Structures are given as structure tokens and as C-alpha cells.
Amino acid sequence: MRTGMLTGLALGLGLAVAAPAHAQLKMAVAGPITGPNAAFGAQLKNGVEQAVEDINAAGGIMGQKIVLSIGDDASDPKQGVSLANKFASDGVKLVVGHFNSGVSIPASEVYQESGMVQITPASTNPKFTDRGMWNTFRTCGRDDQQGAVAGTYLSTHFKGKKVAVVHDKTPYGKGLADETQKTMNAKGLKEVVYEGVNTGEKDYSALVSKLKQANIDVIYFGGLHTEAGLIIRQMRDQGLKAPMMSGDGITDKEFVQIAGPGAEGTYMTFGPDARKNPEAKDAVAKFMAKKIDPEAYTLYSYASVQILKQAAEQAKSTDGKKIAEVMKSGKVFKTVIGDISYDKKGDITRPDYVMYVWKKGADGKIDYSGNEVGM
Known part of the structure; x- marks a missing residue:
């Protein structure tokens, strides 16, 4: 899934057939194409590329082919902000990205100043849409929604057990851990360990020793x-x-490659x-x-x-603010992940989280697909 050959900040791909400049609409997808999260960057890239290919094959957006x-x-x-400025100077109108909340949030300010709509498939930190900006949207849920599901599950299924809460100190990781902690605390379950780790570390033996000493159950x-x-x-x-x-x-198969057999039961x-959505069958x-x-985030x-595309066509315009107005109007959009509509913040209006457990299938591979568990 990695695409290490993409080394520049932005590589223009001619996914549309040659056409006059006035008949082209510039779109961008941004994410971690390289680095430790490249598997997720590949999901974003693959999803957008296929959608652009399909839309262009059907005539584009209001007759304009997407480039x-x-x-x-x-x-x-910092690289995300630099990239956002590059897109702005290149005349990009619409952006799908970024993956990390810690990148989406600062980049969104550049996009807003440049009149660009930003829709992230993956950034879940509430701050992304809580700042009252006109241009920020997501197709995923929020950490306060996700943390509520996780915290409720822990308080129900691990009642009276010893829980450790650990996070990676990022806006995403700490934000999600704190929302989970808040919910489980409110429901009577208190953690026995709360710890932050640094991203990129390889040796977690000190953390594991602390968890063993606390005799944690989860x-x-x-x-x-x-x-x-x-x-x-x-x-x-x-042990x-x-x-x-x-x-x-x-949510990537690479998780199991890193964790090994111990991933089972996560x-x-x-x-x-x-x-599994019927609307996604062809895609x-x-x-x-x-x-x-x-x-994971490929179809998002x-x-x-x-x-x-649908918002631009309803607005009869590729102007960012007009597209955003349509998106916040309550209109229902038909997508491969189901019907989507937005509130005034740019958040989806449907609840969007369930609990899975990674299990070994008949083929011997550990996966989460089809392994939803009851709350």
C-alpha cells in the first residue's frame, strides 16, 4: 500500500484527458504518502483517485474535468501548512485531507484564507470543526462520539477491572484517550494508569513494566x-x-504486521x-x-x-463558499458510505461508531472485518 516514489510535496497527476484550461477543475488530496502513517495516506490517495477517475469518465463536474x-x-x-500554501498558489479549489488532526487543523486556516473547501475523511479531533470556520468538513465522526462509545464499552464490560489509559500526545491520540477516559470516569470506572508516549519510539519496555506492575486488565x-x-x-x-x-x-492491515499474533483480541x-454498503458495490x-x-478510509x-461534486452542481458554482453553503444546508448527499448530511459546523449528522474485535478468520489472518461486537 505504500507509495514511496512520491517524494515531492505535491505531484500533479493528469487524471483527466487533455482539455482547455477553462474546462479543468483543480482538486487535491493530501495525507502522509511517506513516513510511518503511509498506509493511511495510501487509503486517502486510492479513494480520491478512483472517485476522480469515475467522475471524469462520466463527464466531470459541470462539464469540467478534475485535475x-x-x-x-x-x-x-509544518509540511502540511507548506503544502496547503502550495495548493493555494497552484489554484486548487477543493481539498480532500488531511489524515492527521494535527495537520488538518493548521492547514485549514490556509485553505480558509484562500477560499478553498476542505473535507477530511479521517481527522476526528473536535477542534477541526468547532472553530466556526466556513470551510471545514469531514466524512468521519468525532473523537467525543468515538470516545463515548469506547468509554461506555469499557465501563460496561470491564466494570471493576484495572484499566490503563495511554496516548501518543498528539491532538488525535490524546484527544481520543481523554474523551474515552471522561466517559468511563462518568460511568464509575477509574483508570489505574494514565500515561503518554512519544510517536516514533521503538522501545516501550518501561511502559509495559509499569502496566505489569499495576496488574492491568485492559x-x-x-x-x-x-x-x-x-x-x-x-x-x-x-508476558x-x-x-x-x-x-x-x-484500521489498517499493517497493524497486524507490526503487532504480530498478539493483535488478536484487540x-x-x-x-x-x-x-458492505450496497451503494459501494461498484466502487x-x-x-x-x-x-x-x-x-478503512478508502471509501470515506x-x-x-x-x-x-454534488454540492458544486447544486451550487452551480466551483466557488468554495457557495459549495460550503450547500453542504451546510442540510442537503442529503448520496455516497458509497451511505447518505451523508451536515450540521452547521461541518460534522456529519449520523452516529458513526461501532465496536469491533480483531479476530483470526478461517484463512488464518487476523482482521476486524465482520467482527462487530454488541455494546
């Missing part, structure tokens, strides 16, 4: 699959069998599996024909482009 730029922010806020981790996988592997190596619970930041909050077939599994990214 797509791909930007690599490497999960770095660890809640707010963060991404790289750190989550390493923590699980090192927990198992040190700690407690399960981990985490959020949408681990709990995870994420939206309903979009691959899923196209991905599979290219040997791409449209897991595809849906982002669908929404932008």
Missing part, C-alpha cells in the same frame, strides 16, 4: 497503528496478556464497514480489480469527492 494533485504531508503539521490506547502494534508486541513478549482497545487510528472503534469491484482492498475518501 488532481497529490500532496505528501508526512504527518507533519489498556486503552489513543494513537495510531504503528505505536499500538509495537506496544502490543512488547506486552506479549513480556502481559491484557487486551488493547483503540480507535480508528489502527478492540477497536470505527464506523460501519463501508465495503469496491473497481478497487478489487486493481488488487486494492478499499479498507471516495465519498468526500462525491459530496464535493
Whole structure:
């Protein structure tokens, strides 16, 4: 899934057939194409590319073919802002991205100043849409919604047990862990360990020793699959069998490659599996024909482009503010992840989280697909 050949901040890809400049609409997708979160960057890129290909094949947006730029922010806020400025100077109108909340939030200010609509498939930190900006939208849910589901599950199924809350100190990871902690505390379950770790670390033996000493029964981790996988592997190596619970930041098969067999039994909050949505059938077939599994945020990214297309056509304009007005009007958009409508903040109006458990299937592979568990 990695695409390490993309080394520039933004690579213009001619996904549309040659056409006069006035008949082109510039769109961009931005995410971590390189670095430890490149698996998620690939999901965003794959989803947007397929949507653009399908829309262009059907005539584009109001007769304009989409020309797509791909930007690599490497999960770095400064690089994300630089990339946003590059898109602005290139005349990009619409942006799908970023992946990390810590990148989406500062980049959104550049997009707002430049009159660009930003729709993220993956950034869940509430601050992204809570600032009263006209241009910020997402196709995913929020950490306060996701944390409420996780905290409720912990307080119900691990009542009286010893819980550790660990996060990666990022706006996403700490935000999600704190929302989960808040909900479970309100429901009477208090953590025995609360700890922050640094992203990019390889040795978590000190953390694992602390968890073992506290005799924890379950660890809640707010963060991404790289750190989550390493923590699980090192927990198992040190004989700690407690399960981990985490959020949408681990929804990639690479999680299991990092964690190893100990990934089995991991709990995870994420939206309903979009691959099973009847509206996604044709798109899923196209991905599979290219040997791409449209897991996790792939279809959320595809849906982002669908929404932008429908909003522009209803607005009869590619002006960012006019598109945003349509998106916040309560209109229902038909997408591969189901019907989507927005509130005045730019958040989706439907609840979007369920609990999964990673299990070994008949093929011997550990996956979350089809393994929803009751609350």
C-alpha cells in the first residue's frame, strides 16, 4: 500500500484527458504518502483517485474535468501548512485531507484564507470543526462520539477491572484517550494508569513494566497503528496478556504486521464497514480489480469527492463558499458510505461508531472485518 516514489510535496497527476484550461477543475488530496502513517495516506490517495477517475469518465463536474494533485504531508503539521500554501498558489479549489488532526487543523486556516473547501475523511479531533470556520468538513465522526462509545464499552464490560489509559500526545491520540477516559470516569470506572508516549519510539519496555506492575486488565490506547502494534508486541513478549482497545487510528492491515499474533483480541472503534454498503458495490469491484482492498478510509475518501461534486452542481458554482453553503444546508448527499448530511459546523449528522474485535478468520489472518461486537 505504500507509495514511496512520491517524494515531492505535491505531484500533479493528469487524471483527466487533455482539455482547455477553462474546462479543468483543480482538486487535491493530501495525507502522509511517506513516513510511518503511509498506509493511511495510501487509503486517502486510492479513494480520491478512483472517485476522480469515475467522475471524469462520466463527464466531470459541470462539464469540467478534475485535475488532481497529490500532496505528501508526512504527518507533519509544518509540511502540511507548506503544502496547503502550495495548493493555494497552484489554484486548487477543493481539498480532500488531511489524515492527521494535527495537520488538518493548521492547514485549514490556509485553505480558509484562500477560499478553498476542505473535507477530511479521517481527522476526528473536535477542534477541526468547532472553530466556526466556513470551510471545514469531514466524512468521519468525532473523537467525543468515538470516545463515548469506547468509554461506555469499557465501563460496561470491564466494570471493576484495572484499566490503563495511554496516548501518543498528539491532538488525535490524546484527544481520543481523554474523551474515552471522561466517559468511563462518568460511568464509575477509574483508570489505574494514565500515561503518554512519544510517536516514533521503538522501545516501550518501561511502559509495559509499569502496566505489569499495576496488574492491568485492559489498556486503552489513543494513537495510531504503528505505536499500538509495537506496544502490543512488547506486552506479549513480556508476558502481559491484557487486551488493547483503540480507535480508528489502527484500521489498517499493517497493524497486524507490526503487532504480530498478539493483535488478536484487540478492540477497536470505527464506523460501519463501508465495503458492505450496497451503494459501494461498484466502487469496491473497481478497487478489487486493481488488487486494492478499499479498507478503512478508502471509501470515506471516495465519498468526500462525491459530496464535493454534488454540492458544486447544486451550487452551480466551483466557488468554495457557495459549495460550503450547500453542504451546510442540510442537503442529503448520496455516497458509497451511505447518505451523508451536515450540521452547521461541518460534522456529519449520523452516529458513526461501532465496536469491533480483531479476530483470526478461517484463512488464518487476523482482521476486524465482520467482527462487530454488541455494546
